[in-house]
Amino acid sequence: xxxxxxxxxxxxxxxxxxxxxxxxxxxxxxxxxxxxxxxxxxxxxxxxxxxxxxxxxxxxxxxxxxxxxxxxxxxx
Amino acid sequence: xxxxxxxxxxxxxxxxxxxxxxxxxxxxxxxxxxxxxxxxxxxxxxxxxxxxxxxxxxxxxxxxxxxxxxxxxxxxxxxxxxxxxxxxxxxxxxxxxxxxxxxxxxxxxxxxxxxxxxxxxxxxxxxxxxxxxxxxxxxxxxxxxxxxxxxxxxxxxxxxxxxxxxxxxxxxxxxxxxxxxxxxxxxxxxxxxxxxxxxxxxxxxxxxxx
Numbered sequence: 001x002x003x004x005x006x007x008x009x010x011x012x013x014x015x016x017x018x019x020x021x022x023x024x025x026x027x028x029x030x031x032x033x034x035x036x037x038x039x040x041x042x043x044x045x046x047x048x049x050x051x052x053x054x055x056x057x058x059x060x061x062x063x064x065x066x067x068x069x070x071x072x073x074x075x076x
Numbered sequence: 077x078x079x080x081x082x083x084x085x086x087x088x089x090x091x092x093x094x095x096x097x098x099x100x101x102x103x104x105x106x107x108x109x110x111x112x113x114x115x116x117x118x119x120x121x122x123x124x125x126x127x128x129x130x131x132x133x134x135x136x137x138x139x140x141x142x143x144x145x146x147x148x149x150x151x152x153x154x155x156x157x158x159x160x161x162x163x164x165x166x167x168x169x170x171x172x173x174x175x176x177x178x179x180x181x182x183x184x185x186x187x188x189x190x191x192x193x194x195x196x197x198x199x200x201x202x203x204x205x206x207x208x209x210x211x212x213x214x215x216x217x218x219x220x221x222x223x224x225x226x227x228x229x230x231x232x233x234x235x236x237x238x239x240x241x242x243x244x245x246x247x248x249x250x251x252x253x254x255x256x257x258x259x260x261x262x263x264x265x266x267x268x269x270x271x272x273x274x275x276x277x278x279x280x281x282x283x284x285x286x
Contacts, residue, residue: 032159032202036152040205040220050222059078061222066239069228070247072254 078240079135079154080197080219082228083248084128087255088235091116091126095227095236099130102198102226103215109179111195112227128227128236131156131177131195139169139178153219154241155197160213163191197238198225 038058046052050061067073091114099105099112112130133156140148140156147162148169169192170178181190200217203210210217218226228238237244 032161034149034151034157034202035205037199037205037217037219040217043206043221045206045221047222052220052222058222062078062219062224062239063243065222065224065229066237066243066247069231069234069237069239069244070250071234072247072250 078242080133080199080239081154081241081244082130082132082197082225083237083244085235085237085248085251086125086127088233089114089126089128090233090235092232095128095231098226098230099195102218103196104211105193105215106181109181109193111177111179111193128231129175129177130227131173131197132175133195133197138172138174142168142172144168149202151199153197153199155199155219157196157199157201157214158192158194159202160191160193161202165189165191167192195225198223 036055038053038055040052042052047061047065050057052058093114096110096112096114100110103111105111112128114126114128116124116126118124133154135154137148137150137156139158140150143158144166145162145164147158147160148156149158150156165180167178167180167189170176170180177194178192179194180192182188196214196217198216198218200206200210200220201214203213205217205220216226218224223229225238228236231237237247
């Protein structure tokens with residue numbers, strides 16, 4: 001009787017083994033979230049005239065800075 | 077928010093490799109890894125062209141699609157970055173990328189392949205912006221300092237443009253409209269000026285008369 005119970009238990013464990021498979025979907029990716037570029041502490045290396053912490057200021061700064069690459073831009 | 081892009085003007089690139097050097101210096105890129113490189117077509121033949129290539133920060137990035145551990149992510153600025161703590165160094169991204177951007181340090185024992193390294197658009201990684209941990213793994217985070225990538229900002233011929241896609245496309249469009257096409261695009265006259273252009277009030281073609 002005891003042996004039968006043990007065998008049955010073992011068979012049940014084997015049958016259910018696949019049910020214990022861990023979730024492999026990408027929804028549970030362990031990658032960390034990144035802080036947006038504008039949310040940074042003040043840095044001594046920050047561009048002149050730019051104060052970190054303001055999204056609009058970063059956008060303006062990058063847009064103006066890109067014009068340094070434009071050799072057809074009107075001279076100020 | 078902007079969508080950051082690179083454009084390289086093949087008519088201007090002189091294969092100086094300044095962008096490659098700037099990138100390596102700015103980001104402490106390890107030996108054997110080149111996040112950016114200059115590709116020359118028809119080298120030594122008349123009409124040769126060079127293009128500076130790195131990660132193009134694709135809008136629908138194939139590296140992101142094939143990564144089995146989903147270590148890639150896209151920032152608000154459209155920059156494709158990855159988490160080196162999640163990367164397993166399998167190399168799938170390298171096969172998927174049409175630009176050969178993903179690089180793998182191979183300086184370990186028996187050519188051990190390390191975790192993937194690529195251009196970050198000088199935007200670091202998932203660690204705190206500007207932190208030492210971020211700097212050690214990904215290099216400098218210039219974007220959070222209000223700056224554009226070092227390679228583009230130091231390009232001496234302004235061949236490599238980097239920044240908001242709309243802005244750099246406008247710069248490039250204006251340039252192409254101004255310079256024309258064919259032999260007038262580049263050459264001695266364009267680089268150093270025509271003989272008459274140095275004289276005040278000299279009209280084009282006046283040099284021929286004198």
